[in-house]
Amino acid sequence: MAGGMEYGTECYCGDVVDIDKNGGLPKPESDCKTTCPGDPRYVCGGGSRISYYAWSLDDPLYKWTYATGNAAGSYKFFVPGVVVPLITTVGVNGKVTFLEKHGTGAPNSTGAYELDPSQVGNFSAAWRTMKGLKTDVFCSAGITLPDKVGRQINIGGWSGTSTYGIRTYWPDGSPGSPSTNDWQEDADNIHLQRGRWYPAAVTLSNGSMLVMGGQDGSNGNPVPSLELLPQVGPVITLDFLQRTNPNNLYPFLTVLPGGGIFVGYYNEARILDPVTFDTVRTLPQIPGNVNNPGAGRTYPLEGTAMVLPQKAPYTDPVTMLICGGSTVGNALANDNCVTIQPENTTSNWTIERMPSQRVMPCIAALPDGTYLIANGAQQGVAGFGLANTPNLNAVLYDPTKPLNQRMTVMANTTIARLYHSEAILLQDGRVLISGSDPQDGKNPEEYRVEVFEPPYILSGLPKPSYTITNKDWAYGQSVTVTVTSGNTGSMKASIMGAVSSTHGNSMGQRTFFPEFSCAGNTCTVVAPPDNKVCPPGWFQLFLLDNGVPSNSVWVRIGGDPASIGNWPPSNAFTKPGV
Numbered sequence: 001m002a003g004g005m006e007y008g009t010e011c012y013c014g015d016v017v018d019i020d021k022n023g024g025l026p027k028p029e030s031d032c033k034t035t036c037p038g039d040p041r042y043v044c045g046g047g048s049r050i051s052y053y054a055w056s057l058d059d060p061l062y063k064w065t066y067a068t069g070n071a072a073g074s075y076k077f078f079v080p081g082v083v084v085p086l087i088t089t090v091g092v093n094g095k096v097t098f099l100e101k102h103g104t105g106a107p108n109s110t111g112a113y114e115l116d117p118s119q120v121g122n123f124s125a126a127w128r129t130m131k132g133l134k135t136d137v138f139c140s141a142g143i144t145l146p147d148k149v150g151r152q153i154n155i156g157g158w159s160g161t162s163t164y165g166i167r168t169y170w171p172d173g174s175p176g177s178p179s180t181n182d183w184q185e186d187a188d189n190i191h192l193q194r195g196r197w198y199p200a201a202v203t204l205s206n207g208s209m210l211v212m213g214g215q216d217g218s219n220g221n222p223v224p225s226l227e228l229l230p231q232v233g234p235v236i237t238l239d240f241l242q243r244t245n246p247n248n249l250y251p252f253l254t255v256l257p258g259g260g261i262f263v264g265y266y267n268e269a270r271i272l273d274p275v276t277f278d279t280v281r282t283l284p285q286i287p288g289n290v291n292n293p294g295a296g297r298t299y300p301l302e303g304t305a306m307v308l309p310q311k312a313p314y315t316d317p318v319t320m321l322i323c324g325g326s327t328v329g330n331a332l333a334n335d336n337c338v339t340i341q342p343e344n345t346t347s348n349w350t351i352e353r354m355p356s357q358r359v360m361p362c363i364a365a366l367p368d369g370t371y372l373i374a375n376g377a378q379q380g381v382a383g384f385g386l387a388n389t390p391n392l393n394a395v396l397y398d399p400t401k402p403l404n405q406r407m408t409v410m411a412n413t414t415i416a417r418l419y420h421s422e423a424i425l426l427q428d429g430r431v432l433i434s435g436s437d438p439q440d441g442k443n444p445e446e447y448r449v450e451v452f453e454p455p456y457i458l459s460g461l462p463k464p465s466y467t468i469t470n471k472d473w474a475y476g477q478s479v480t481v482t483v484t485s486g487n488t489g490s491m492k493a494s495i496m497g498a499v500s501s502t503h504g505n506s507m508g509q510r511t512f513f514p515e516f517s518c519a520g521n522t523c524t525v526v527a528p529p530d531n532k533v534c535p536p537g538w539f540q541l542f543l544l545d546n547g548v549p550s551n552s553v554w555v556r557i558g559g560d561p562a563s564i565g566n567w568p569p570s571n572a573f574t575k576p577g578v
Helices: 016-021 160-164 239-244
Strands: 002-006 010-014 039-043 050-054 074-079 087-090 096-099 112-115 127-129 141-144 152-155 166-169 183-185 200-203 209-212 225-229 252-255 261-265 268-272 279-282 303-307 320-324 336-340 350-353 362-365 371-374 377-380 387-390 393-397 407-412 421-425 431-435 449-453 465-468 478-485 491-497 500-502 505-507 511-513 516-519 522-526 537-545 553-557
Touching: 002 016, 074 407, 087 141, 087 421, 087 431, 141 200, 141 500, 141 505, 152 209, 200 252, 200 505, 239 261, 239 268, 252 303, 252 320, 261 320, 303 362, 303 505, 320 371, 362 421, 362 505, 371 431, 421 500, 465 537, 465 553, 478 537, 491 516, 491 522
Parallel strands: none
Antiparallel strands: 002 010, 002 050, 074 449, 087 096, 087 500, 096 112, 112 127, 141 152, 152 166, 166 183, 200 209, 209 225, 252 261, 261 268, 268 279, 303 320, 320 336, 336 350, 362 371, 371 393, 377 387, 393 407, 421 431, 431 449, 465 478, 478 522, 491 511, 491 537, 500 505, 516 522, 537 553
């Protein structure tokens, strides 16, 4: 790395190779005559002259690993698609729902489809056309409900009545066994209090849903507020969303172990009180990039975010990870990830450089505790025709490694995944990669569906397997699993939250490494201790043997404290009860 000062107050940094690429030449030291305003003992460049400094230590500031062979993972074609999805969700029935915006697919498209990953060798059996959507889901939010059947909910949408939309689907069937249920909607009677295009949603500790942000329609007025589902109280206006409009859409929402709600938006973040929704702590500004420290992280300057793993006994502060994004104006994509421990009152953001610039990325949390960064572009912002230079490379982020050494350059795809692309974890440990609707005249609407196979899939090591009877856990409960293959002496468990993937936002994502012990082939998993460490919901349970995950089983943790199973109050919705 290199850096320098010009005209006393202008600061630049980058790579040494960039100097030669841009025709930079050494000049006499005497040309630099402007004193530094912060300390006049030093010189900070001059007119068209940079006081140049280079990193000279033997160890570079950052190190990337360049994986080869199976260690790089692999992109593989999975199945021909029937739709260009804007949101994907892995259901508790082992299948994946695809929702599209109106007008993307064929003229007779219903806008909703379900993929059975076990049937990808048989196209007609792999895809099921779903019905029931009455309004347009374009740029909506989605999560999996904590009710006893794991219904999926889709919230908001594009234009008019659609922006108020509340839609649910009760996943039925199983891999290889047909599903018959459809989406359900009653737009006249069950709807949001405010219309929302580009909102975000999260399940709170009490089991209710928080819906935040958005606009009132296509490029319309901001909706700088939050509301709760089931409806409790009025809409609450959020001045920080009003102030940062329009660069705060699809804000990043996470319930923190201390009970507060983390909100990441534009280039800011804060913690809200879970009862009053007042600001408890305003975090330091999220750093941008060397070209613009104020670069943003949420739509349309779209980055992606995750909660890093929480490990028993859950005493370590939780860490938030945000990667990629872009800048207002010249649309230079960010080339870094940032992390912070939001509940640590002395913490600040730490910057880690990525191997390449990336806007509109997606992250998929993997069961071994690593994170796959994929999709996006190297220049531009999110939206139709607003980005170029697709980023075809995958990056693996490993938070167990030292800072600035956590990223590994993985395999490349040949398919551009730009605006409206997704990445989501399947039950066999692979990552489903889908979508792309750039409308840029260069890259197609992308129907092909890929999978990324992480190195553990290609390692040649056997996958462990297990059986489990109890799939409905109370907090702190010890649950028995029977290992049917694998070495229990080195085995551990991971618990992965149910995710809906859209616009770089993985709503519902959590990763837990719970207390785990074995006596012979009988093992015990201890559920997370409470609803703040782990808000109620559905999770994939993996066992890992030498880093290789089993196929997962869906379990529910924390029950249904908000009685979502009895909601919504309309006969148009089939409700499972509590």
